[in-house]
Amino acid sequence: MNLDFSDDQKLLQEEAKKFLTKEDALKINRAVMDSDKTYDQELWNKIVGLGWTGIRIPEEYQGLGLSHLELCVIAEELGRQVAPVPFSSSVYLFTETLIEFGSEEQKNSILPKLVTGDVIGTLAIAETNSAPSKDNISVALKDGKLSGTKIAVPDAEVATHAVVVAKNGDNVSLCVVDLNSDDVDITVQRNIDESRGYYSVSFNGANAEIIGDEESGWSNLEKIMDHAAVLFSFEQIGGAQASLDMANKYAKERYAFGRPIGSFQSMKHKLADMYVALTLAKSNSFYGAWALSSNAAELPTAAATARVSATKAFQLCSQENIQTHGGNGFTWEYDCHMFYKRSKVLSLNLGSLPSWREKLIKSLEQANIKL
Amino acid sequence: MDFNDTPQEAEFRAKCRAWLEVNAELKTKKTNSAKNMNIGNKSLLEAAAEWQKKKYDAGWAMIHWPKEFGGIGATPIERIIWAQEESKFNVPKGVYEIGLGMAGPVMMEYATDEQKERYLPPMAEGKEIWCQLFSEPSAGSDVAGLRSKAVQDGENWIVNGQKVWTSGAHFSDFGILVVRHDAGLEKHKGLTFFFVDMKSPGIEVKPIKQLTGGSSFNEVYFNDVVIPDSQRLGEIGDGWKVAITTLMNERLAVGDADGVDANEAFELAKKHDKDGEQLIDNNAVRESIADWYCEASGLKNTKLRTMSALSRGDTPGPEASITKIVSANKLQAIGNFGMDSSDMSGMLMDEKSDFIKFQMAWMGAAGLRIAGGTDEILKNIIAERVLGLPQEARADKGLAFKDIPSGS
Numbered sequence: 001m002n003l004d005f006s007d008d009q010k011l012l013q014e015e016a017k018k019f020l021t022k023e024d025a026l027k028i029n030r031a032v033m034d035s036d037k038t039y040d041q042e043l044w045n046k047i048v049g050l051g052w053t054g055i056r057i058p059e060e061y062q063g064l065g066l067s068h069l070e071l072c073v074i075a076e077e078l079g080r081q082v083a084p085v086p087f088s089s090s091v092y093l094f095t096e097t098l099i100e101f102g103s104e105e106q107k108n109s110i111l112p113k114l115v116t117g118d119v120i121g122t123l124a125i126a127e128t129n130s131a132p133s134k135d136n137i138s139v140a141l142k143d144g145k146l147s148g149t150k151i152a153v154p155d156a157e158v159a160t161h162a163v164v165v166a167k168n169g170d171n172v173s174l175c176v177v178d179l180n181s182d183d184v185d186i187t188v189q190r191n192i193d194e195s196r197g198y199y200s201v202s203f204n205g206a207n208a209e210i211i212g213d214e215e216s217g218w219s220n221l222e223k224i225m226d227h228a229a230v231l232f233s234f235e236q237i238g239g240a241q242a243s244l245d246m247a248n249k250y251a252k253e254r255y256a257f258g259r260p261i262g263s264f265q266s267m268k269h270k271l272a273d274m275y276v277a278l279t280l281a282k283s284n285s286f287y288g289a290w291a292l293s294s295n296a297a298e299l300p301t302a303a304a305t306a307r308v309s310a311t312k313a314f315q316l317c318s319q320e321n322i323q324t325h326g327g328n329g330f331t332w333e334y335d336c337h338m339f340y341k342r343s344k345v346l347s348l349n350l351g352s353l354p355s356w357r358e359k360l361i362k363s364l365e366q367a368n369i370k371l
Numbered sequence: 372m373d374f375n376d377t378p379q380e381a382e383f384r385a386k387c388r389a390w391l392e393v394n395a396e397l398k399t400k401k402t403n404s405a406k407n408m409n410i411g412n413k414s415l416l417e418a419a420a421e422w423q424k425k426k427y428d429a430g431w432a433m434i435h436w437p438k439e440f441g442g443i444g445a446t447p448i449e450r451i452i453w454a455q456e457e458s459k460f461n462v463p464k465g466v467y468e469i470g471l472g473m474a475g476p477v478m479m480e481y482a483t484d485e486q487k488e489r490y491l492p493p494m495a496e497g498k499e500i501w502c503q504l505f506s507e508p509s510a511g512s513d514v515a516g517l518r519s520k521a522v523q524d525g526e527n528w529i530v531n532g533q534k535v536w537t538s539g540a541h542f543s544d545f546g547i548l549v550v551r552h553d554a555g556l557e558k559h560k561g562l563t564f565f566f567v568d569m570k571s572p573g574i575e576v577k578p579i580k581q582l583t584g585g586s587s588f589n590e591v592y593f594n595d596v597v598i599p600d601s602q603r604l605g606e607i608g609d610g611w612k613v614a615i616t617t618l619m620n621e622r623l624a625v626g627d628a629d630g631v632d633a634n635e636a637f638e639l640a641k642k643h644d645k646d647g648e649q650l651i652d653n654n655a656v657r658e659s660i661a662d663w664y665c666e667a668s669g670l671k672n673t674k675l676r677t678m679s680a681l682s683r684g685d686t687p688g689p690e691a692s693i694t695k696i697v698s699a700n701k702l703q704a705i706g707n708f709g710m711d712s713s714d715m716s717g718m719l720m721d722e723k724s725d726f727i728k729f730q731m732a733w734m735g736a737a738g739l740r741i742a743g744g745t746d747e748i749l750k751n752i753i754a755e756r757v758l759g760l761p762q763e764a765r766a767d768k769g770l771a772f773k774d775i776p777s778g779s
Contacts, residue, residue: 001380001448001682002373003675025599069372248758263761265747268754275753276693280669283690287672290372309665354654357661361651364637 013073036199054115061111079238086155094121101212156199233310241276283311423497470501562610706733
């Protein structure tokens with residue numbers, strides 16, 4: 001029985017934690033929030049330098065050739081410090097798509113550049129404020145040209161490439177587009193988290209290359225979403241742990257009515273509830289990590305379980321962290337809001353909590369999995 | 372990551388399995404319920420005694436105990452493997468757990484060598500049943516507020532008072548007991564710990580009728596019961612320290628709530644009603660079941676993380692402390708859901724129907740949320756022991772026990 005990370009993986013996690021603490025990623029995040037920027041270039045360059053963008057990329061493409069498990073521990077640390085970098089878009093979404101579905105030629109031309117940082121990728125799905133489905137995609141691919149508009153595309157400004165979910169005749173296909181092309185317009189969209197950038201991206205006949213089987217675009221996308229759900233769940237438990245730690249520290253330091261507020265049962269029970277939610281989420285995320293790294297048949301169920309639990313845990317922990325801090329928690333000055341905002345962005349980016357509960361039930365109906 | 376046994380664990384599991392297959396009957400889907408223990412015409416007590424003796428003779432009764440008391444010195448992971456395998460078989464439960472789980476460790480730690488030799492093997496063999504006498508009418512969550520009195524009289528102590536919520540007191544041979552020897556001392560300092568022969572003159576056991584209609588607990592009255600000082604465990608005034616040993620064991624023992632879970636809710640929701648409709652098509656139902664599934668999966672994987680640590684020979688983290696809070700509340704919610712699924716007739720009970728398990732879950736869960744530490748106390752424990760938060764300000768600190776306000 002080994003539902004845990006290896007010593008080497010834990011060491012990598014420790015190194016990641018030290019690095020991000022030394023860089024003071026939280027402070028960098030605040031600086032990004034106070035500026036017009038949506039990411040920090042210097043921190044990103046250092047992360048590329050450490051090889052993190054190539055963790056999962058096979059050695060033949062100059063990557064580190066490691067597993068999803070190494071990516072999970074890095075994700076947890078990035079989440080803990082709400083690092084303002086396009087890591088999730090480029091690594092969990094774009095790189096995963098390339099590794100899973102790219103042709104040999106596509107892999108040869110793009111994967112090495114993801115390792116060096118010359119390519120940064122993202123994934124463009126949403127078009128309207130309804131949940132995307134294979135029947136409501138209208139951005140269209142015709143004769144290798146893409147037209148239409150995607151919204152809420154993460155990191156599109158810093159990204160050089162995007163995988164785009166497109167209607168292709170009667171099919172939905174995934175295709176890769178160079179975002180620097182003149183036929184692509186990118187406009188920043190205001191969003192709730194000032195340390196993340198979301199954009200509307202218009203394609204005006206831009207060249208696009210199909211990735212993966214052109215008839216299987218939607219099911220391929222669902223597979224990538226399952227991968228990303230597990231990886232994001234580690235960012236979420238990292239953020240949830242940081243929120244709980246902040247609340248815990250403050251509850252011990254802050255006095256009211258002549259005693260630390262953490263000595264009141266109402267506060268203890270609040271923090272215990274946060275711990276319970278986080279523990280459930282962590283255990284489910286470990287299970288998701290196992291399913292992802294071993295390519296298990298249970299992956300759709302395990303990914304949805306990790307996603308639902310981690311979303312609930314991070315949202316609960318970040319909102320109750322503000323509550324624990326009282327009025328201070330509502331200020332810009334305290335860090336609580338960074339986690340609150342990030343928790344909501346992370347709860348929406350792959351689809352909402354109700355959408356993932358629905359996915360979970362569907363997977364149970366299909367797979368007939370029992371506990 | 373993997374879910375495999377190490378080669379040694381696999382070998383041990385195969386040994387457990389081989390013995391169980393010869394000596395017990397594997398559960399099937401039909402017999403897989405807490406109620407069905409395949410005891411035939413025997414009483415539960417007889418059947419449980421027979422099974423315990425069988426295990427003892429073959430060395431499986433208390434495998435983590437040292438050899439001289441009937442164990443094989445098994446490691447924590449081996450103990451879990453044995454429990455996992457045994458739980459797949461249809462064997463009698465509910466008689467020995469408290470004694471072996473709570474009285475056992477205290478006797479092991481505080482009894483004299485002669486006492487251990489005298490009491491531990493029969494306990495493991497199932498010849499003698501033990502119960503735990505802690506809670507009192509005015510001492511529930513605040514166990515240390517207990518009032519049963521022990522007065523020293525030469526080589527003996529004379530005990531008067533009342534205990535409550537004592538599982539199995541009516542069929543137990545011995546009990547572990549904590550009482551107040553000095554009400555002039557502070558609450559936790561005036562307690563002393565004993566073990567007592569349940570057949571002693573002056574002990575009277577009365578069953579408590581629970582809201583379920585059943586009776587698994589008792590009130591136990593002590594009227595001038597004489598306990599020899601040689602049956603004191605720990606020093607005079609160390610009662611709380613000794614009690615904590617068993618309470619910690621209890622909190623580990625009262626774990627997962629038995630009964631309906633996300634799977635059963637899911638199966639129920641898939642049944643068609645008269646109009647051919649299914650509850651599972653209702654979004655609110657889908658959401659609830661998804662959340663219960665996530666909780667159940669979270670508990671299962673938490674357990675596997677604990678096992679992973681034990682398998683490596685490490686001390687597990689505090690993660691298992693969430694188990695009872697989550698599972699008892701989930702059980703209550705699923706019981707509610709089950710009855711709601713029958714709408715206007717959900718209250719009707721039918722012994723022959725499988726549906727009754729939802730009603731029993733709903734009733735039982737109300738007790739489970741209290742037994743072995745209420746939700747509230749368990750949350751305090753997480754807050755104080757895991758998160759390190761300070762204790763609640765108290766109205767009883769520094770006072771002699773007799774001066775503590777009691778509301779009466």
